[in-house]
Amino acid sequence: MSRTTLMAAEIAEIPDVIARQLDALDTYLEAGRRLHQDGTRGLVTCGRGTSDHAATFFKYLVETKVGLPVASIGPSVATVYGSKLRLAGFACLTFSQSGGSPDLAALQQAARDGGARTTAVLNVLDSPVGEGADLVLPVLAGPERAVAATKSFVGMMVASLAIVAGYLNDGELLVALKSLPDLARDALGRNWSHAGPPLVRANSLYCVGRGLNMAVAAEASLKLKETCHLHAEACSAAELFHGPVAIADE
Amino acid sequence: MSRTTLMAAEIAEIPDVIARQLDALDTYLEAGRRLHQDGTRGLVTCGRGTSDHAATFFKYLVETKVGLPVASIGPSVATVYGSKLRLAGFACLTFSQSGGSPDLAALQQAARDGGARTTAVLNVLDSPVGEGADLVLPVLAGPERAVAATKSFVGMMVASLAIVAGYLNDGELLVALKSLPDLARDALGRNWSHAGPPLVRANSLYCVGRGLNMAVAAEASLKLKETCHLHAEACSAAELFHGPVAIADE
Structure with missing residues (x-):
């Protein structure tokens, strides 16, 4: 255990984080039902870094399962440009680990x-x-101490799935959600030692994803920057031929 | 002239492209007025590569000047997930050079x-x-032959500015638009030879921008990939401390 990093220890908590979220499932489901009852016409999200990638997961989830558009709005729209937004009928979801960012x-x-x-x-609810929010949904990840956030990212994706399950009253998605702690335990128990060596020779790489997995590719590239100091960039599988392939050929 | 690349020749056409667009200004202004008269509640965009970066410029422009949210929706939402979108009251703008992409x-x-x-x-209007569109706005860039698109990107940004000028009936923006051909000529006439040398030693770099310029940073990074085979990645100035700085320190 003495050789376990703080980041690895926090990753190991993920199954318990999800289990805690399932104990509080009604909170998320009710938030989703409310979006439906309000006749929400569209959604906007805001977030930074890892939390913004969770917002990207939420975006694809809502667009593909619910069919409503989700716009990610940069904080600069308020803080630099001072714009007057016109969002009647919209819901705004802010994703944040600390809740402390003034922007x-x-x-x-x-x-x-x-x-x-x-x-x-x-x-962090007390933030x-x-x-400033009409409604707060807790991620329940517990204190996040490692510099590279991990368990709160997964927690935000689980919250997103539960919100959409509530919106759609989707029993199948609920059953899938309940299997997540065991699936996460299974994934953590596997041998991942083969994943590292191919990266050792790289100094630059692409994390490729599409749809819901675009969010995971974005987060993977950020983690590789933060923890391995590798220039990793997320790229949609659909955009590979616009640019990246030109480099990868070399 | 024999040493001029096709790409450079097409860049040199940009002032004339903008002048042609100004001759057709009413088409763009009318499209903007129509968005206003229709009581548009929000917008969605779709595009790929360079054209998607022009859509990003449009997004920031509309969010900061008009205050309506703009969601970029990935084609996979239709082609892979087959989602049923719910977009009553929304306008959808597709940005494309060739108009030929089935997705x-x-x-x-x-x-x-x-x-x-x-x-x-x-x-390319006949595409x-x-x-499939209710309304077609021509970019008027003429045939784009270079692999790295240039003049159509600028043309799409000019079209975006004119649409917003029409929406807002913004006289100041109209005056600014009319100065663009001369500004573009001035920019092209300057000595840019100092821009290249710092890049020669790099094999990996960040193009940093924010707000409207985030679109330009995204396009610059794509161009550096396509034409210099450099791993360039666009990054919001606000996100620099989430990842990129960890690498740049080395």
């Missing part, structure tokens, strides 16, 4: 001023983003 | 089936995307 709080407030109902998907 | 045509059709009014911002 996320500012964009959330601009969305609220523009008529959106605001929901914060947060790990500026939490205080 | 863009499929997403445009899915948006139309979902209730969106569809506009195609196109360089599947053009045929």
Whole structure:
């Protein structure tokens, strides 16, 4: 255990994080039902870094399962440009681990001023983003100490799945959600030692994904930057022939 | 002249492309006025590669100047997931040079089936995307022969500015638009020879931008991939501390 990094220890907590979320499932389902009852016309998200990648997962999930459009809005729209947003009938979801970023709080407030109902998907509830939201959904990941966030990312994706299950009243998705702690335990128990060696010779690489997995590719590339100091870039499988292949041929 | 690349020759056409667009200004302005009269609640865009970066410029422009949210929807939402989109009250803008991509045509059709009014911002009008749109806005860039598209990217940004000028009936923006051909001539006439040498030693780099310039950073990184075979990645100035700085320190 003495050789286990803080990051690895936090990854090992993921099955328990998901189990805690399932104990609080009604909170997420109710948030989803509410989006449906409100006749939500579209959604906007805001987030930074890892949490923004969770928002990308939420975006693909809502667009493919619900069919409503989801726009990721940059905090600069509020903080640099001072725009007056027009979001009547929209829901705004802010994804944040710490809830402490003033620019996320500012964009959330601009969305609220523009008529959106605001929901914060947060790990640290007692925070500026939490205080400024109409509704707070807890990620329940516990203290995130490693510099590269892990368990809160997974927690935000699970919250997203549960919100959509509530919106659609989707029994199949609920059953799938309940299998996640065991699936996560199984994944953690496997031997991943083959994954590292091919990366040792690389100093630059692409993480390729598509649809829902685009969010995972984005997060993988960020983790490879943060933890391996590799220039990894996420790329949609559909865009490979626009640019990346030109380099990979070499 | 014999040493001029096709790409450089096409870049040199940009001031004339913009002048042609200004001759057709009413078409863009009318499209913008129509978005306003229709009571558009939000917008979605679709595009690939360079044209998708032009859509990113449009997104920031609309969000900061008009305040309506703009969601970029991946073609896979229609082609892989077969989602039923719900876009009543939305406008869908497809950005494409060739108009020939079947997946863009499929997403445009899915948006139309979902209730969106569809506009195609196109360089090649006689194309599947053009045929499937409610309204076609010509980019007027002329044949784009170089592999790395240039003049159509600028043309799509100019079209975006003109659409927003029409939506807002913004006289100041109109005056600025009319100065663009001269500004482009001035920019092309300058000495850019200092820009290359710092890149010669790099094999990996970040193109940093924010807000409207995020689109330009994205396009610059794609061009550096396509033409210099450099692993360039676009990065928001606001996200620099999430990952990239960890590498740049080395």
